Amino acid sequence: MITRKKHVTLTDVAREVGVSRALVGKVLGSCSGNIRVSAETARIIREAAQRLHYQPNLSARALTGQKSGLIGVLIDAQPPAVTFRTLAFIDKYATENGYRLLIGEAHNSIDSLYHHYSNFMQYNVDGVICMAHDYPGQEEKLRELFRNTGNIVFIEKTILENVSCIEIDRVAAVEALAALLLETRKRVGIVLENPLYCSVRQRREGYYRALGRVGKEENGLTYYVPDAKISQEEMMVRVVEEFIVPEKLDAVIAPNDLAASHIMRNLLRRGIQIPKEIAVAGYDNEPFAKSLYPSLTTIDDRNEEVGRCAIQLLLELLSAKNPVPQAVRITPCVIRRESI
Known part of the structure; x- marks a missing residue:
């Protein structure tokens, strides 16, 4: 016979500590009022709640208009690995400020993202961080569904007006990297993915800005990776060939x-020396990049700063009586290593 686990209540915590239920509710955020409680008593109550695995009743909190202590995060269901680094830092700074995360995943669908957003509202989340919204061809759908949403911070610039967002200045980052290469190289090319994505267009712009600074904007060498059902390894063989x-x-x-x-x-298999004959640079500053031989020059999007600022912007929205949307610009940095 399976015994269902008993839901721990405020009364259980109060009984464990030997204080009133109202006092426990005051400490754990389930009751308001003018009850006074010492720091030591509050500490003992929190420790008991943790020991008993107490979970607040979110529905009850919602009915009384209290904060849930939850932040919803919208992410793409098939993101690059670097997205999870940013998510980890969002979780870190959310936890430091007493919040937990709810995650909603969708892929290439603004409708699905909004469905998750609506579910967040049912859970009475205090705010939302949106990490997925750059879906080509769905800009009007984004404007239609998210134009009146409150307490939301977008990571990456969006077409929406009067919203808080973290702008990642990839134009400046790629311009800096391309300019560095152009100091010693004559034929600098760039490999790009789907040009419909805003982040890809930003990289292209940065590349051509660097060319323009040395009067070579007409000599741009770009290769767009086609949408093909082959592995990235096979695709990069094509890029070389x-x-x-x-x-x-x-x-x-x-x-x-x-x-x-x-x-x-593939270059090394052809006997082409790096960086003597050709310099190679990447993007994302993955942990393995510095372990390659030669170690890989790359661009770091400053994921921790993005996560920290996203939480900071959201908390400012939550605490302001008349919140004013803000935009914070973060410029990724070039990490120079042996490959250039």
Whole structure:
């Protein structure tokens, strides 16, 4: 026979500590009022609640208009690995401020994202951080569904007006990397993914800005990775065969660090020396990048700063009587290593 686990109540915690239920409710945020409680008593109550695995009744909190202590996060269901680094830092800073996360995943669907947002509202979340909204062709749907949403922070610039967001300035980052390569290289190319994505367009703009600074904007060398049902490793073989070798590049910027590692492997198998004959750079600053040989030059999106600022912006929205949307710009940094 399976015994159902008993739901721990405020009364159970009060009985464990030997104080009133009202006092426990005051400490654990389930009751308001003018009850006074010492710091030591509050500590003992919290420790008892943790020991008994007490979980607050979110429905009851919602009915009394109290904060839930929850933050909803919307992410793409098939994101690059770097997204989870940012999510980990969002969780870190949320926890430090007494919040827990609810995650909603969708892929290439603003409707699905909004469905998760609506579920968050049913759980009485205090605010939302949206990490997925750059879906080409769905801009009007985003404007329609999210135009009147409150207490939400978007990571990446959005078409929505008067919303708080973290702008990741990839234009400046790629411009800095391309400019660095152009100091010693003549034929610098860049490999890009789907040009419909805003982040890809930003990288292209940064690349051409760097070319423009040295009067070579007409000499741009770009390769767009086609949507093909083959592995990234196979695709980067094509990049080497169809772009890098025929164009006689002496430097290339890959779309991410894993792609860069595949490019390096194929170049070395052809006997092309890195960085003597060609410089290779990636993007994302994956942990393995510094362990490659030669170690990979890359761009770091400053994920911890993005996560910290997202939580900070959201908390400012939650605490303000008349919240004013803000935009924070974070410029990724170039991590120079042996591959250039």
